[in-house]
Amino acid sequence: MSIKRAAVIGGGSFGTVIANILADNGVEILQWMRNESVAESINHEHVNPDYLPDTKLNPSLKATTDLQEAVRGAEVIFVSVPSKFVRQVVGSFVDDLDPTQALVSTTKGIEPDRFLLMSQVLQELCPNNPVAVISGPNLAKEIAKRELAATVIASTNSDLRRNLQESLSCNYFRVYASDDLYGVELGGALKNIYAIVSGFIAALGMGENTKSMIITRSLAEMSRFAEAMGANPLTFLGLAGVGDLVVTCMSPLSRNYRVGYAIGSGQSLEESVDELGEVAEGVNTLRYVREKALELDIYMPLVMGAYEILFNHADPKDVAKGLMTGAFASDVEFALPSHKI
Ligand SMILES: NC(=O)C1=CN([C@@H]2O[C@H](COP(=O)(O)OP(=O)(O)OC[C@H]3O[C@@H](n4cnc5c(N)ncnc54)[C@H](OP(=O)(O)O)[C@@H]3O)[C@@H](O)[C@H]2O)C=CC1
Numbered sequence: 001m002s003i004k005r006a007a008v009i010g011g012g013s014f015g016t017v018i019a020n021i022l023a024d025n026g027v028e029i030l031q032w033m034r035n036e037s038v039a040e041s042i043n044h045e046h047v048n049p050d051y052l053p054d055t056k057l058n059p060s061l062k063a064t065t066d067l068q069e070a071v072r073g074a075e076v077i078f079v080s081v082p083s084k085f086v087r088q089v090v091g092s093f094v095d096d097l098d099p100t101q102a103l104v105s106t107t108k109g110i111e112p113d114r115f116l117l118m119s120q121v122l123q124e125l126c127p128n129n130p131v132a133v134i135s136g137p138n139l140a141k142e143i144a145k146r147e148l149a150a151t152v153i154a155s156t157n158s159d160l161r162r163n164l165q166e167s168l169s170c171n172y173f174r175v176y177a178s179d180d181l182y183g184v185e186l187g188g189a190l191k192n193i194y195a196i197v198s199g200f201i202a203a204l205g206m207g208e209n210t211k212s213m214i215i216t217r218s219l220a221e222m223s224r225f226a227e228a229m230g231a232n233p234l235t236f237l238g239l240a241g242v243g244d245l246v247v248t249c250m251s252p253l254s255r256n257y258r259v260g261y262a263i264g265s266g267q268s269l270e271e272s273v274d275e276l277g278e279v280a281e282g283v284n285t286l287r288y289v290r291e292k293a294l295e296l297d298i299y300m301p302l303v304m305g306a307y308e309i310l311f312n313h314a315d316p317k318d319v320a321k322g323l324m325t326g327a328f329a330s331d332v333e334f335a336l337p338s339h340k341i
């Protein structure tokens, strides 16, 4: 049975795109945002002027700045604010929820204190509510133009998975299923780091072989981290792993890639983030993953190198040279374990 009424919490580019797909599919949808003038523009002009100024939105998509109004009666609540604010924003409406209402995170980030992914934060705040995540190669600006794309819905609740597949699938958006929430979410969070690295590489004018090497070794590093964290690295072979890694490492539409490109072109981290004006989750994720890798002694040379460039002003060219002179290593560690080379 597909969803009749849903809420999207967040007025940015991805929240708006998800709300618009649901509206295109006939779901009654109320999108919450804190900015009154953006809400008014969505309601009257059917445009989100701050994040998707060139997209005519479905006129049935309604916006509000009243959080309680948005969640009241919604069968599913999509949470689409930056990871830094998920706990605060969701925490302000948990008391209004009943246990039938499902929560879906679109957010690709990590909460640092206990290294929690967003579905874990949602589950902690709302232990009786079903939870899912959506992740995949989903650049909002392309989906807004209704260019073909695919995504993954992950949940251990098979009814919720199926309802979400039915409510989000349409002729420009294909929705695949997974029951590995942690793996799907970890892929979405980790790839942002490597999109920043790929941005450096592009800014330095490095070749196509270099770009391919970086993407492939990023996948090896992500998988090594996933395995050490107890996740299933096979999930990274799908859209939420390879798929999202490839698109964000290759496209200037990725905000994380753009931050990397700006830094590789000589701007400071602060300038790059300010100029972007949107969230680039990879900057904080890089800090948290580096810390976790040091704590668990996980070999992550790209993460360590990127950290030196972003936070210690290291020269990207010197870091790249250092990466080329590491100890001899295995190509696919699942096939040839490192200790056997
Ligand atoms: N854009 C994309 O292509 C995709 C993004 N994602 C993920 O979705 C999440 C949201 O991204 P996206 O929509 O692109 O982000 P944007 O940067 O486009 O927008 C962020 C939104 O969150 C709002 N916001 C920021 N801080 C707060 C706060 N303290 N309280 C309430 N609202 C707040 C902003 O409001 P205001 O405008 O008032 O500041 C804005 O509406 C991220 O984790 C991202 O990684 C996932 C897939 C694709």
Ligand SMILES: O=C(CO)COP(=O)(O)O
Pocket: 108, 136, 137, 138, 139, 140, 192, 195, 244, 247, 248, 253, 254, 255, 256, 257, 279, 280, 281
């Ligand atoms: O996650 C995304 C596409 O799948 C969006 O990436 P950015 O946050 O780097 O723009």
